[in-house]
Amino acid sequence: MNHLENHESQLTAKEEELQRVNMTLQKFEKDNKVLQAVLKHTEVCEQKAPEVPNFQVIKKIELAYSCKMEEFERSIFGKDKKVAELLFEVAKLKEELHLARETHASVLKDRNCNKMGASEAFQEFQSAVPMQGGAIGEPGERKSSSEKNGSVRGRTLIKETKMPEINEQSWRSKKK
Template sequence: MNHLENHDSQLTAKEEELQRVNMTRQKFEKNNKVLQAMLKHTEVCEQKAPEVPNFQVIKKIELAYSHKMKEFERSIFGKDKKVAELLFEVAKLKEELLLARETHVSVLKDRNCNKMGAAEAFQELLSAVPMQGGAIGEPGERKSSSEKNGSVRGRALIKETKMPEINEQSWRSKKK
């Protein structure tokens, strides 16, 4: 009876492993479809704006990602590297791709800022720069001289927390 239970547990483990591989295969197929769509999108963007060097970087990473995904597919069938190693490499490339895409968005924003009119750029600059004299507060809000230099209570608090002065005579008497 024990032999049958052992055999049954082995079959259950094998079934679970096959289900995991099947789920992995399904995830792979989904990721591969997304990757193909990303490659097409990058190619279209590259045709529209060939002067942007970031498209070549993104395309290079996407192609490397595609290559790793193909390696991963082969590993599922036991023909290549260990699955864990490939998953790590795929995750690393995916991270690089996301970073490149975020950088690309910031490059496009910078390009759009350069096209912005002088008045809009000046307004944007004013909104980003603090008020005159470095005062903190809402625009147009005036501060009294005591508020600019720190409140009276604030200065009193600083005085309260200062280190006590050491009396030289008392220090020498304790030392002896």
């Protein structure tokens, strides 16, 4: 179970890192859109009244925009690579987690099958070898007709024979 938890925690960490990278990319894209809007606004203002906007202000905005774009492109290049690596790692971890879960389920299934196999084997044993409550011929035990005749499953029993009662006088008379 520890192996599964380890995979799940690694997967969660990678997904969180991927989410942070995606948020950073979204922030860069938003900044890029803002800079493009400012530049477009500056161009529109310059076209409407070329004497009003200060030329240096426009150049600063363009320079800031180009610097930001270069930074953005560098970060995108690095982030895209990082995003691709993270996506690969997340996919790999998901596959490992899936395999670990399948293995765990398979192990549990095998254990249950083995338990059922042992249980079924014991039941089969019980049905093949009936349990008897004591020695054959005990008082209170029912005997089949074959047992009464002296045979039990291929074995013969010695029938009880009654010994003639010998009284003391007859015994003493024979002894003399």
